[in-house]
Amino acid sequence: MTHxxxxxxxLPLATDRISVADGRRESHATDYGAERIDDGGVLPDxxxxxxxxxxxxxxxxxxxxxxxxxxPYAAGTGLEGNAVPAHGGISLDLTRMDGVVDYRPADxxxxxxxxxxxxxxxxxxxxxxxxxxxxxxxxxxxxxxxMIATDASGMQTVRYGEVADWVLGLEAVLADGTVIETGSRAxxxxxxxxxxxxxxxxxxxxxxxxEATLELAGRPxxxxxxxxxxxxxxxxxxxxxxxxxxxxGVAKIELVDGLSATMANAYLGSDLPxxxxxxxxxHANHGIETEIDLCRxxxxxxxxxxxxxxxxxxxxxxxxxxxxxLAYAISAYDxxxxxxxxGDVTVPISSYPEIVRxxxxxxxxxxxxxxxxxxAGDGNLHYSVLADPDDPEQRTRxxxxxxxxxxxxxxxxxxxxxxxGIGAGKQRFLEPEHGAGAxxxxxxxxxxLDPTDTLNPGKIFPETADGERLTEAER
Ligand SMILES: Cc1cc2nc3c(=O)[nH]c(=O)nc-3n(C[C@H](O)[C@H](O)[C@H](O)COP(=O)(O)OP(=O)(O)OC[C@H]3O[C@@H](n4cnc5c(N)ncnc54)[C@H](O)[C@@H]3O)c2cc1C
Numbered sequence: 034m035t036h037x038x039x040x041x042x043x044l045p046l047a048t049d050r051i052s053v054a055d056g057r058r059e060s061h062a063t064d065y066g067a068e069r070i071d072d073g074g075v076l077p078d079x080x081x082x083x084x085x086x087x088x089x090x091x092x093x094x095x096x097x098x099x100x101x102x103x104x105p106y107a108a109g110t111g112l113e114g115n116a117v118p119a120h121g122g123i124s125l126d127l128t129r130m131d132g133v134v135d136y137r138p139a140d141x142x143x144x145x146x147x148x149x150x151x152x153x154x155x156x157x158x159x160x161x162x163x164x165x166x167x168x169x170x171x172x173x174x175x176x177x178x179x180m181i182a183t184d185a186s187g188m189q190t191v192r193y194g195e196v197a198d199w200v201l202g203l204e205a206v207l208a209d210g211t212v213i214e215t216g217s218r219a220x221x222x223x224x225x226x227x228x229x230x231x232x233x234x235x236x237x238x239x240x241x242x243x244e245a246t247l248e249l250a251g252r253p254x255x256x257x258x259x260x261x262x263x264x265x266x267x268x269x270x271x272x273x274x275x276x277x278x279x280x281x282g283v284a285k286i287e288l289v290d291g292l293s294a295t296m297a298n299a300y301l302g303s304d305l306p307x308x309x310x311x312x313x314x315x316h317a318n319h320g321i322e323t324e325i326d327l328c329r330x331x332x333x334x335x336x337x338x339x340x341x342x343x344x345x346x347x348x349x350x351x352x353x354x355x356x357x358x359l360a361y362a363i364s365a366y367d368x369x370x371x372x373x374x375x376g377d378v379t380v381p382i383s384s385y386p387e388i389v390r391x392x393x394x395x396x397x398x399x400x401x402x403x404x405x406x407x408x409a410g411d412g413n414l415h416y417s418v419l420a421d422p423d424d425p426e427q428r429t430r431x432x433x434x435x436x437x438x439x440x441x442x443x444x445x446x447x448x449x450x451x452x453x454g455i456g457a458g459k460q461r462f463l464e465p466e467h468g469a470g471a472x473x474x475x476x477x478x479x480x481x482l483d484p485t486d487t488l489n490p491g492k493i494f495p496e497t498a499d500g501e502r503l504t505e506a507e508r
Contacts, residue, residue, distance in 0.1 A: 034075075034120065034121055035078055035121060036078045036099075036100075036101045036102070036121055036122045036123075037078075037099070037101075038053070038078045038079040038101060038122070038123060040095050040099060040101075041079060041081060041092070041095075041123075044088075044091045044092060044095060045088075045091065046081065046083070046084075046088055046091070046092070047084070050081060050082045050083065050084065050088070050129075051079060051080070051081050051082075052079065052080045052081075053078065053079050053080075057080045058076045058077050058078070058079070058080060058124075059076065060109075061077050061080050061106050061109075061116075061117075061118070061124035061126065062075065062076045062077060062117060062118065062124075063109070063117060064109040064110065064111045064112075064114060064115065064116050064117050065109065065110050065111065065112055066111055066112035066113045066114050066115070066374055066375070066453070066456065066458060067114040067117045067457075075118060075119065075120065075121050076118075076121060077104065077118045077121055077122060077123060077124035078101075078121050078122060078123065079122075079123050079124070080106075080123070080124045080126055081123055081124070081125055081126065082126045082128070082129045083125065083127065083129070083130060084129060084130065085130065085243075086204060086206065086212055086243040086244070089125065089127075089130075089206045089241050089243050090206050090210040090211075090212055091210065092123065092125060093125075093206050093207075093208060093209075093210050093241060093487065093488075094209055094210025095210075096122065096123055096487055097208050097209055097210070097485050097487045100485065100487075101122045101123060101487070102118060102119075102120045102121065102122030102123065102486075102487060102488075102489075102490050103122060103123045103125050103241075103487050103488055103489075104116060104117070104118040104119075104122065104123070104124055104125065104237060104488075104489045104490075105125050105127060105178070105182065105237035105241050105242075105488075105489065106124045106125060106126045106127070107126070107127050107128055107147065107148060107175070107176040107178050107179035107182075108128065108150070108174055108175045108176050108179055110171045110174055110175040110179065111179065111183060111453065111454065111456060112374065112375050112377075112453040112456075112458075113374070113450070113453050113454055113455065113456025113457060113458035113459055114456045114457035114458055115182070115183060115236050115237070115453075115454050115456035115457070115489075115492060116179070116237070116489075117457065118489075118491075119457060119489075119490060119491025119492060119496075120490050120491050125241065127146075127147045127148045127176070127178050127241070127242075127243075128148040128176065129148055130146035130147055130148045130178075130243065131145075131146050131147075131148035131149040131150070131153075131176070132145070132146045132149070133145055133146075133149070133154075133157055134146065134244060136157070136158070137218075138158070138161040138163065138249075140218065141163060141248060141249040141250070141251070142201065142218060142246060142247065142248060142249065143157070143158060143165075143246075143247050143249060144244055144245070144246050144247075145177055145244070145245055145247065146177075146178075146243070146244060147176060147177055147178025147179075147181070147242045147243060147244070147245060148176050148177075148178060149176060149177050150172075150173065150174070150175070150176055150177075151165065151168045151169070151172035151173065151175060151176065151177055151180060152168065152172050152173040154177065154247065155168065155172075158249055159252075162251055162252045163249040163250065163251060163252065164249060164250055164252055165199065165247055165249055165250075166189050166192075166193035166194070166199065166250045167180075167185070167186055167187055167189065167190055167193055167194060167195050167196045167198065167199050168180075168185075168187050168189070169185040169186060169187040169452065170187055170188060170356070170357045171185075172187065177245055177247070178242050178245070180196045181196060181200060181203070181232070181233050181242055181245055182233075182234070182235065182236050182237050182242065182454075183234065183236060183452065183453060183454040184196050184197050184233050184234035184452070184454070185452055186408070186411070186413075186451070186452045187408070187452075188285040188287055188314075188353075188356070188408055189284050189285055189314075190408060190410075190411050191277070191283060191284070191285065191286055191408065191410030191411050192282070192283065192284040192285075192316065193250065193284070195452070196233065197230060197233045197234065199247055199248045199249075200216070200229055200233055200245055200246070200247060200248075201216050201217065201218060201219075201220075201229070201246040201247065201248055202214065202215055202216025202217055202218065202229055202245075202246040203215045203216060203228075203229055203232055203233075203240075203242055203244065203245055203246070204242070204243045204244035204245075205232055205240035205241060205242050205243060206240060206241045206243055207239075207240050207482060207483070208240075208482065208483040208484075208485065208487045208488050212243070213228070213240070215227075215228040215229040215232065216228075216229040216246065218246060220248075231478070234454070235493075236454050236455065236456060236489060236492055236493055237488060237489040237492075238479060238483070238488050238489045238490075238492055238493055239478070239479065239482045239483060239488065240482065240488070241488070253284075253316035253317055253318055254317070254318045254319065255315075255316070255317045255318065255319070255321040256284075256314065256315070256316055256321075257314070257315050257321055257325060257342055257343075257344070258285070258312070258313055258314035258315070258342070258343065258349045258352070258353075259312075259313055259340070259341045259342035259343050259349075259352075260310050260311065260312050260313065260339075260341055260352060261310065261311045261313065261332050261337050261339065261340045261341070262306055262308050262309075262310050262337070262338045262339040262340075262341075263308065263309045263310070263311070263335070263336065263337055263338060264308070264309075264336060264338055265309065265336075266290055266291070266309040266389060266390075266393060266405075267386065267390060268309070268335045268336050268337070269288060269290075269309040269310070269311055269335075270288065270385055270386040270389045270390075270409065271335050271386050272311065272331060272332045272334075272335035272337060273286055273288065273311060273382075273385065273409040273410060274382055274383065274385055274386055275331045275334065275335065276328055276331050276332070276410075277382050277410050278382065278383070279327070279331060281324055281327050281328045281331065282315060282316070282317055282324040283313055283314070283315055283324070283328065283410060284314050284315060284316040285312065285313060285314035285410075286311060286312075286313055286408075286409055286410035287311065287312040287313075287356050287406065287407065287408060287409060287410075288309075288310075288311060288389070288405065288406055288407055288409035288414075289305075289309070289310045289311075289312060289355075289356060289359070289406045290309050290310075290393075290404060290405045290406060291307045291308050291309055292402065292403075292404040292405070293359055293362075293363070293404040293405065293406045294306065294307050294308065294310060295307045296359070296362040296363050296365075296366045296404055297355045297358070297359055297362045299362065299365075299366060300358065300361060300362035300365050300366070301354070301355055301358060301362065303351065303355050305355060308338070311332075311409065312352055312353070312356055313328065313342075314349075315328075325342060328340075356406070359404075359406050359415075360375065360415075360417075363404050363417045363419070366419070367402075367419065369421055370402065370419040370420060370421055371419065371420065371421075371422045372417035372418065372419055373417070373418045373419075373420055373428070373431045373432060373435050374435075374458050375415060375416075375417055375453070376414065376415060376416040376417065376418070376435060376438060376439070377407070377413060377414070377415055377450050377451050377452055377453045378413075378414050378416075378438060378439055378441075378442035378447055378448065378449060378450070378451065379411060379412050379413040379414070379442070379447050379448050379450075379451030379452075380412045380414075380442050380445045380446065380447030380448075381412055381445065381446055381447065382410070382411075382412045384412065384445040384446070384447065385409060385412045385414070387445065388412075388414055388438070388441060388442060388445060388447070389405060389414060391438070391441055392405055392414065392416050392438050393405065395434050395437055395438065396418075396434070399430050399431070399433070399434045400430075401418055401419060401420060401427070401430065401431055401434060402418075402419040403416050403417065403418050403419070403434070404416070404417055404419075408451075411451065412447065412451075413451040413452065414438075414442075416438060418431040418432075418434050418435045419431070439459075439462050440465070443462070443465055443466050448466060449462035449463075449465075449466050450462075454493075455492070455493045456492055456493070457491065457492060460492075460493065460494065460495040460496075461495060463493065463494065463495065464495070472494070475493070475494070476494060479494070
């Protein structure tokens with residue numbers, strides 16, 4: 034369905050901020066995850082790059098009046114087709130609202146536009162010994178607005194928490210164009226409903242974030258990292274569970290299985306051992322060796338083969354690069370195989386060994402390659418089921434395997450998505466995870482804030498009769 038967006042020309046926007054060119058529309062009809070999702074997005078009718086909150090408000094209000102969908106778009110690194118329009122309309126690209134609005138180092142706070150790249154925030158505040166801890170692995174290619182909208186998290190979440198924990202307040206535009214401010218600059222508040230947390234993780238379906246007040250942390254005095262190499266994957270995941278349960282002061286504790294290591298080596302030309310590994314980083318202001326020794330002792334209880342800490346910055350950078358680039362390494366491994374969209378189930382830490390074990394058992398049973406890695410300390414497992422896209426039987430087998438793992442994660446009290454969001458790719462898991470009542474409560478929130486279903490329609494909720502975009506008559 035196409036939408037008449039000629040009304041944009043009557044809004045007070047600079048002309049270079051609107052495009053209906055095919056190339057622009059095509060680049061905004063995809064993201065990192067969309068191509069793997071069968072019922073992916075459709076071309077937006079127009080792309081708009083607002084320069085300020087007033088632009089966002091004017092576009093959204095006018096679109097709502099005319100029944101035109103608006104889908105916020107940032108860096109497009111989402112892995113569930115989150116930013117890809119499901120119903121056309123306007124792709125609202127926030128990447129030009131990328132400034133620092135105010136910086137208060139004494140309060141460890143910064144106000145930023147949503148389009149700023151995550152690592153640019155770190156760079157901006159580094160001189161004061163500060164950093165933004167919950168950056169995802171994609172922190173140098175994705176925006177703060179996208180991270181807020183998906184409640185992203187990353188390798189340091191095991192110690193510092195997820196993005197939601199570091200957002201103090203937001204400026205956001207509602208579907209009718211109203212500009213609201215949520216939260217405060219205080220480090221805590223009990224005042225009214227927590228609208229900040231409601232908008233965080235809402236994937237652009239409730240409001241467009243136009244400014245964010247972020248909390249920052251002081252950089253630790255001591256940082257050391259390294260890797261532990263195990264003989265069996267079982268030993269590696271039991272060791273992670275034990276370390277987290279004991280409260281070892283790790284800031285990163287990442288699992289890389291032998292198959293992922295093989296793929297990383299093929300992609301990067303690295304020489305990681307083809308064995309289950311745990312990559313580690315410790316942060317402390319004093320006594321870091323005590324934490325490292327405690328971790329080493331725990332890992333020794335789980336038959337760790339080698340426990341290697343490094344003081345060589347280049348060596349550590351190479352290690353973390355290998356971890357960060359695993360998604361690309363897996364995609365590039367075999368030209369005849371494609372990953373069925375990336376799994377990011379998360380379970381209580383005590384169930385982590387079970388979900389990893391079961392994933393590997395299912396890989397054997399279904400006779401498919403399934404590299405496993407992830408933010409193990411949070412109970413987060415990334416798994417990629419590789420299947421031949423031209424072999425429908427193999428693809429169906431892969432989909433079944435993928436779903437079985439999600440079903441198990443939910444059964445274990447976990448979630449279908451620890452960090453990537455529901456988007457268009459995980460809608461079928463929303464109700465199994467939350468139950469019909471909770472999903473209806475979510476729909477009620479959506480209807481209250483966006484009664485005309487303007488903002489990112491077709492995401493999060495399965496498109497049942499209930500969840501379809503409202504028709505004009507229904508409005
Ligand atoms: C190699 C790789 C590694 C990754 N690693 C991680 C990881 O470790 N942890 C993790 O959490 N994710 C990870 N991701 C996923 C992705 O990077 C995150 O979801 C990221 O937060 C998306 O940011 P973005 O700027 O690309 O947003 P987009 O993908 O453009 O948009 C994501 C969602 O946010 C909405 N949105 C964007 N801006 C706004 C706004 N201003 N207001 C309201 N809604 C908005 C969009 O509508 C969409 O629903 C990874 C992706 C890749 C490709």
